[in-house]
Amino acid sequence: MAPPHESASRDGTGLFIGVDVGGTKVLAAEVAPDDSLPRIARRSTPGRRVEVGLVETALDEAVREVADGRPVAGVGLAAAGFVDAAGERVMFAPHLPWRGEDVRARLAARWETVVALDNDANCAALAECVAGAAQGASEALVVTMGTGIGGAVVLGGRVHRGTNGMAGEFGHAQVVPDGAPCECGGRGCWEQYSSGNALVRFARDRLGHEPTVLEEMCGGVPERLLGPMVTEAAEHGDLLARQAFASVGDWLGVGLANLVAAFDPEVVVVGGGVSAAGDRLLEPARSALARSLVGAAHRRVPPVLRARFGPEAGVVGAAYLARGAAGG
Numbered sequence: 001m002a003p004p005h006e007s008a009s010r011d012g013t014g015l016f017i018g019v020d021v022g023g024t025k026v027l028a029a030e031v032a033p034d035d036s037l038p039r040i041a042r043r044s045t046p047g048r049r050v051e052v053g054l055v056e057t058a059l060d061e062a063v064r065e066v067a068d069g070r071p072v073a074g075v076g077l078a079a080a081g082f083v084d085a086a087g088e089r090v091m092f093a094p095h096l097p098w099r100g101e102d103v104r105a106r107l108a109a110r111w112e113t114v115v116a117l118d119n120d121a122n123c124a125a126l127a128e129c130v131a132g133a134a135q136g137a138s139e140a141l142v143v144t145m146g147t148g149i150g151g152a153v154v155l156g157g158r159v160h161r162g163t164n165g166m167a168g169e170f171g172h173a174q175v176v177p178d179g180a181p182c183e184c185g186g187r188g189c190w191e192q193y194s195s196g197n198a199l200v201r202f203a204r205d206r207l208g209h210e211p212t213v214l215e216e217m218c219g220g221v222p223e224r225l226l227g228p229m230v231t232e233a234a235e236h237g238d239l240l241a242r243q244a245f246a247s248v249g250d251w252l253g254v255g256l257a258n259l260v261a262a263f264d265p266e267v268v269v270v271g272g273g274v275s276a277a278g279d280r281l282l283e284p285a286r287s288a289l290a291r292s293l294v295g296a297a298h299r300r301v302p303p304v305l306r307a308r309f310g311p312e313a314g315v316v317g318a319a320y321l322a323r324g325a326a327g328g
Contacts, residue, residue, distance in 0.1 A: 014073030016322050017066050018315030019059060020120055021045070022080045022273075023095030023147030024196075028062035029312065031319030035131055037312060041065035045096065052097050060110060074114035074326040076318030077103065078123035080150060085165035087117050094172075094183040095147050116321035121150030121168055122159050123317030124271045124307065129154055130320060132308035137266045141259055142307070143170060144272035144314070145252070145281075148183070148191035153263060171195070175255060194251035196227045196274050202244040203230050212240035231277055248274070249281045253288025253304075260302060261294050271307030271314075278306055 020027045024045055029037040043058040063075060081093025088105065090098035108115040118126075125134070125142035134140040140154040149171030153160040160167050171191035172184050179188025192198060203214055204222040213233050218225040233241035256268055268289075274281060286304050290296050307313045 014326075015067065015070050016073055016319045016326075017063055017075045018078065018123075018318035018320075018322070019063060019075060020078045020123075020312075020314035020318065021055070021059065021096065022120065026058050026062050027312070027315055028059070028066045029315045029319075030066050031316055035127075035309070035316055037315070039066050039068070050097055052101055055096060055098070056103075056107065056110075059107065063111065072111065072113045074116065074319075074322030075107070075111060076123065076315075076320070076322035076325075077107070077115065077117045078120040078314035078318040079103070079117060080120045080146070080148070082164075082166045082169065083117055083119045083122075085161060085163070087165070090117070091164075091166070114322060114326040116318070116325040118318070118321055119150065119152070119166075119168070120144060120314045121152040122161065123315075123321060124150075124309070124313035125152035125154055125159050125269075125317065126320050127309050127313045127317035128269050128271070128307055129157070129159070130317075132313065133269045133305040134267055139263065139265045140267050140269060141256075141263060141265045141302075142168075142269045142271065143252075143256070143259075144307075145194070145270060145274035146196050146272040146311075148195050148197065149255075150272070151259075154265075155263075170255065170259060173255070173258070175251070175258075190251070190255045194248050194255060196272075198251070199230055199244050199248045199274065200225055200227050202247050203240060206240055206243075210240055213238045214240060227274070234277065234280055242280070245277055245280045246284050249284030250288045252281065253285035253290075254292050256285060256289045256304065257292035257294075260289065265302050268302050268304045269307050270304060271310060273311045275306050275310060282306060 026043040028041045030039040041062040043062045046054040082091045104117040121144045128134040142152040144150040151168040151170035172189045174188045175190045176188035180192040182189040217229045
């Protein structure tokens with residue numbers, strides 16, 4: 001990759017790329033000054049039981065495809081994992097193989113440009129606070145729903161990262177004692193009941209027990225059933241698919257009630273891939289939040305809004321980080 005022009009790193013008008021690294025996919029995008037995404041590249045995430053190099057090769061391929069030979073002023077990484085307070089290392093990632101890895105420096109050396117790193121939900125929160133659904137809010141919660149659940153806390157208009165840089169790991173709060181096992185090593189984590197994985201698991205567990213178009217879509221093989229299939233079936237009125245969204249949405253609202261009780265935000269923003277379902281997910285979440293929140297009848301219940309940038313919030317926020325790191 002060609003090194004950045006000096007002027008690009010000063011004025012922020014060069015090419016900035018945001019990369020969202022999740023449990024199932026890598027999404028890289030050129031993020032223009034108007035927040036549009038002129039060029040996008042996707043790769044599958046190799047998984048969490050592979051060599052770290054395979055994941056970083058997927059990142060490299062996606063970034064180079066977006067750059068297309070052009071000088072790059074900076075790359076921002078939104079990682080689905082615990083990023084240290086310095087923004088240098090991914091300490092732990094339930095769905096990826098990173099364990100205390102010096103990700104930022106290693107990729108900066110590989111790409112010969114400025115690289116900024118943070119947790120994916122923190123990046124999404126940055127995008128939504130600057131120009132999205134939480135714009136103007138001083139206190140906000142941002143929840144990202146993909147393979148699992150990520151989260152960010154906005155206090156006083158700034159993303160609160162915590163002592164170790166790991167605040168907002170809402171997905172691994174226990175909601176069911178001795179519940180379903182989680183990739184993090186715990187049991188009963190919130191994301192086991194409200195996430196892309198939970199959506200698919202709900203549908204798979206019921207295949208063969210009730211009529212559903214999902215049987216045909218996956219060829220009768222539960223392991224071939226994927227989240228986008230459940231979303232498509234729900235949009236066409238499939239009862240099982242709609243029940244899956246109702247369950248995931250209800251659990252989303254129950255978890256949000258705990259967070260709202262703790263932080264009392266102005267607004268709750270829901271992003272990530274699962275948020276593409278819109279009100280099919282958010283309406284049951286709003287109902288469960290109002291039902292579960294302590295003192296709901298005597299307080300203002302915050303609105304639950306879909307992220308303006310949807311599943312792309314992480315890449316947009318990551319590019320903002322890179323611009324800041326490059327002095328733009």
